[in-house]
Amino acid sequence: MKVFRHRVRVRYAETDQMGVLHHSVYAVYFEEARVALMREMGLPYDDLERRGVLLPLTELKVRFLKPAYFEDVLDIDVEWSLKGIRLFLTYTVYRSGEKIAEGETVHVFTDRNLRPIRPPREIKGVFHRRM
Amino acid sequence: MKVFRHRVRVRYAETDQMGVLHHSVYAVYFEEARVALMREMGLPYDDLERRGVLLPLTELKVRFLKPAYFEDVLDIDVEWSLKGIRLFLTYTVYRSGEKIAEGETVHVFTDRNLRPIRPPREIKGVFHRRM
Amino acid sequence: MKVFRHRVRVRYAETDQMGVLHHSVYAVYFEEARVALMREMGLPYDDLERRGVLLPLTELKVRFLKPAYFEDVLDIDVEWSLKGIRLFLTYTVYRSGEKIAEGETVHVFTDRNLRPIRPPREIKGVFHRRM
Amino acid sequence: MKVFRHRVRVRYAETDQMGVLHHSVYAVYFEEARVALMREMGLPYDDLERRGVLLPLTELKVRFLKPAYFEDVLDIDVEWSLKGIRLFLTYTVYRSGEKIAEGETVHVFTDRNLRPIRPPREIKGVFHRRM
Numbered sequence: 001m002k003v004f005r006h007r008v009r010v011r012y013a014e015t016d017q018m019g020v021l022h023h024s025v026y027a028v029y030f031e032e033a034r035v036a037l038m039r040e041m042g043l044p045y046d047d048l049e050r051r052g053v054l055l056p057l058t059e060l061k062v063r064f065l066k067p068a069y070f071e072d073v074l075d076i077d078v079e080w081s082l083k084g085i086r087l088f089l090t091y092t093v094y095r096s097g098e099k100i101a102e103g104e105t106v107h108v109f110t111d112r113n114l115r116p117i118r119p120p121r122e123i124k125g126v127f128h129r130r131m
Numbered sequence: 132m133k134v135f136r137h138r139v140r141v142r143y144a145e146t147d148q149m150g151v152l153h154h155s156v157y158a159v160y161f162e163e164a165r166v167a168l169m170r171e172m173g174l175p176y177d178d179l180e181r182r183g184v185l186l187p188l189t190e191l192k193v194r195f196l197k198p199a200y201f202e203d204v205l206d207i208d209v210e211w212s213l214k215g216i217r218l219f220l221t222y223t224v225y226r227s228g229e230k231i232a233e234g235e236t237v238h239v240f241t242d243r244n245l246r247p248i249r250p251p252r253e254i255k256g257v258f259h260r261r262m
Numbered sequence: 263m264k265v266f267r268h269r270v271r272v273r274y275a276e277t278d279q280m281g282v283l284h285h286s287v288y289a290v291y292f293e294e295a296r297v298a299l300m301r302e303m304g305l306p307y308d309d310l311e312r313r314g315v316l317l318p319l320t321e322l323k324v325r326f327l328k329p330a331y332f333e334d335v336l337d338i339d340v341e342w343s344l345k346g347i348r349l350f351l352t353y354t355v356y357r358s359g360e361k362i363a364e365g366e367t368v369h370v371f372t373d374r375n376l377r378p379i380r381p382p383r384e385i386k387g388v389f390h391r392r393m
Numbered sequence: 394m395k396v397f398r399h400r401v402r403v404r405y406a407e408t409d410q411m412g413v414l415h416h417s418v419y420a421v422y423f424e425e426a427r428v429a430l431m432r433e434m435g436l437p438y439d440d441l442e443r444r445g446v447l448l449p450l451t452e453l454k455v456r457f458l459k460p461a462y463f464e465d466v467l468d469i470d471v472e473w474s475l476k477g478i479r480l481f482l483t484y485t486v487y488r489s490g491e492k493i494a495e496g497e498t499v500h501v502f503t504d505r506n507l508r509p510i511r512p513p514r515e516i517k518g519v520f521h522r523r524m
Contacts, residue, residue, distance in 0.1 A: 011290060011293065011294050011297075012147060012148070012153075012293055012294075012297060012307070013147060013153050013155055013289075013290045013293055015147050015148040016143060016144060016146050016147065016148070017143070017146040017147070017148065017149075017150045017151075017201060017442075018148075018442075018447055018449060018507075019148045020148075020449070020507075022143075022144050023420060023449075023450045023453060024144055024417050024418070024420035024421050024424070025417070026453075027275075027416060027417035027420065028273060028275045028417050031273065031274055031275055031417070032273055032274075035273075035274060035333070039333075044333065045274070045333075046331075046332055046333045049410075049411075054411055056411060056413070056416075056457070056460070057416045057457055058456065058457050059454075059455070059456050059457070060416060060419075060453070060454070060455045060457075061452075061453070061454045061455075062452070062453045062454075063451065063452050064449070064450055064451050064452070064453075067449070067507055069308075070148060070308055071297070071301075071306065071307075071308045114411075114413075114460055142421060142424065142425055142428075143424055143425075143428060143438070144420075144421045144424055148311075149311075149316055149318060149376075151318070151376070154289060154318075154319045154322060155286050155287070155289035155290050155293070156286070157322075158285060158286035158289065158406075159286050159404060159406045162286070162404065162405055162406055163404055163405075166404075166405060166464070170464075175464065176405070176464075177462075177463055177464045180279075180280075185280055187280060187282070187285075187326070187329070188285045188326055189325065189326050190323075190324065190325050190326070191285060191288075191322070191323070191324045191326075192321075192322070192323045192324075193321065193322045193323075194320065194321050195318070195319055195320050195321070195322075198318070198376055200439075201439055202428070202432075202437065202438075202439045245280075245282070245329055274409060274410070275409060275415050275417055277409050277410040278405060278406060278408050278409065278410070279405070279408040279409070279410065279411075279412045279413075279463060280410075281410045282410075284405075284406050286406055332410060
């Protein structure tokens with residue numbers, strides 16, 4: 001419950017000369033999964049921003065278990081919980097059912113000037129809802 | 132004359148599994164060289180943006196002559212000319228004196244809403260000046 | 263004929279502080295479209311590389327007609343032609359049917375050491391075939 | 394002691410539409426600082442790779458304290474310790490002396506096929522040495 005799955009495919013530009021997906025790209029995939037989740041929940045992140053509510057990160061963690069390769073199709077499972085003005089998300093990355101990485105991001109709701117704010121009521125409703 | 136030289140070093144993250152600098156990164160290097168040029172000319176691009184003047188691209192061209200590699204130190208020579216509301220820049224990329232790539236960008240001056248505007252007088256002064 | 267359509271969605275990480283898709287990312291989208299085209303044609307680029315055939319760029323051109331924005335869904339139409347050891351591709355980028363950018367890449371077939379080679383016969387067969 | 398300082402400048406392409414340095418880029422800066430550190434210590438990472446020794450990440454952590462902006466000059470302090478086959482690095486990011494982010498990476502020494510290996514003796518010598 002409260003899990004959302006998003007699929008990505010590793011781009012050539014995202015590999016490095018080690019022949020694997022560069023480690024910095026996982027954060028980009030997590031973001032894409034998070035954006036897809038919010039779209040799916042009826043709270044698109046671009047709408048949120050237009051209303052003046054931003055969700056910058058305060059923390060990022062990634063554990064790399066197996067390398068990912070060019071053209072790999074990866075499934076990213078996202079779970080989330082909202083506590084006060086903070087949003088906690090965890091990500092698990094699978095390739096053909098095998099877990100290859102996991103991560104976390106912590107976000108704070110802010111206004112356009114990046115000052116922390118309480119999340120608007122309807123946002124709280126969405127994040128406390130289950131998928 | 133009217134040439135500015137900027138130096139970059141190829142990052143690991145910018146390589147791909149072909150073992151070379153990914154072709155999409157040249158545009159990022161050109162931009163870094165352009166920003167350094169404007170800073171040097173006393174017209175920092177961040178100041179320009181704060182005044183509501185943006186310089187989006189309308190064209191990008193790159194010719195790749197030799198591959199670049201991780202840890203390569205590259206010199207980028209920039210030349211420019213201003214014609215009406217358009218700014219034309221050309222870039223030549225050298226490694227140890229050997230030309231390995233060249234490119235061009237065309238820019239148009241716009242306001243914050245990306246509507247074309249005439250460049251402010253002092254900007255014209257700067258771009259018509261020689262280094 | 264000889265047109266392949268590929269769809270991408272603009273990521274948050276791909277925007278810049280101008281509020282638009284950064285111009286360097288178009289080359290990454292072109293590459294993703296090219297890789298999808300080759301997969302579709304039964305000649306996956308990763309297979310080609312495993313066989314020791316690489317397809318580095320010798321030229322890149324992009325014309326930017328309208329900005330693209332976060333969450334935009336873009337259709338990229340790819341056309342191609344093979345002439346000798348060179349592969350020519352053109353890309354047209356649409357948002358909701360409106361053309362917003364176009365580009366070209368030129369590639370040369372090489373071995374693993376980036377030395378030009380004649381494309382293997384079956385590769386020629388694929389690129390001369392129509393979709 | 395055992396601290397190395399590396400300086401970077403925030404590129405335009407690295408900002409996002411929030412108007413700040415995108416969070417995924419910190420990992421790229423950490424890598425650039427790490428590569429500069431190894432070059433400085435007389436153990437360039439490209440040499441290491443040529444000898445068949447790779448240093449992939451097993452963990453990445455970043456804490457974001459203040460946003461960074463286009464054209465910001467950032468100092469990254471790196472500390473390191475080697476324990477068995479693992480290399481631990483911590484990074485502190487300063488702007489004008491104010492700490493704005495901190496992070497950690499954990500690496501394992503591997504061969505070209507990404508299989509863990511004991512670090513060669515001279516590598517151990519370097520990482521146990523102080524700057």
